[in-house]
Structure formats: structure tokens, C-alpha cells
Amino acid sequence: MDKLRLLLLEDSDAEANKLIAFLEANDYEIIRVKNIFDAEKEIRKRYFDVVILDIIINGKPDGIEFAKK
Structure with missing residues (x-):
């Protein structure tokens, strides 16, 4: 099975x-x-599970x- 692709939007390095x-x-x-800008760019480029x-x-x-968008 392929890995699930996940987008993580987190500004704290420690938490991330x-x-x-x-x-x-x-x-x-x-x-x-x-x-947010980078998150939007990534979502336009690829699919996330x-x-x-x-x-x-x-x-x-x-x-x-x-999330509302």
C-alpha cells in the first residue's frame, strides 16, 4: 500500500x-x-489524503x- 500523503501546517518547529x-x-x-501561503501553494500542486x-x-x-476555504 502506498503511503498516505499528509499536509502539516504548523508554525512551531518543536511541535512540527x-x-x-x-x-x-x-x-x-x-x-x-x-x-497559509505555502499551504495553498502545496494544495494546488498535489493531492493530500x-x-x-x-x-x-x-x-x-x-x-x-x-479550513473554511
Whole structure:
């Protein structure tokens, strides 16, 4: 079976590293971005099976706004 492709939008390196370690150990392919602009660019380029969004990015509720799109 192919790996599931996951988009991770997380601006904190410490949090992202924990999630990435866990997800890679469970056979996910992870594309990590730190902001909404890069997330939108990645979604236009490829298909994702799962998207994990940080709700508050740089002090703003950007993850919520992105999910609404």
C-alpha cells in the first residue's frame, strides 16, 4: 500500500518535529509548511489524503480561516 500523503501546517518547529516523528513512524509522507501561503501553494500542486492545521499561526486564527476555504 502506498503511503498516505499528509499536509502539516504548523508554525512551531518543536511541535512540527514531534508530529513528524510520530507520523513518519506510522508510514505517512509529510509535507510541512509554516504559513497559509505555502499551504495553498502545496494544495494546488498535489493531492493530500490528510491535512493537519495549526489553528493559531503567528498569533492569528489563520488555520481556521484556511479550513473554511
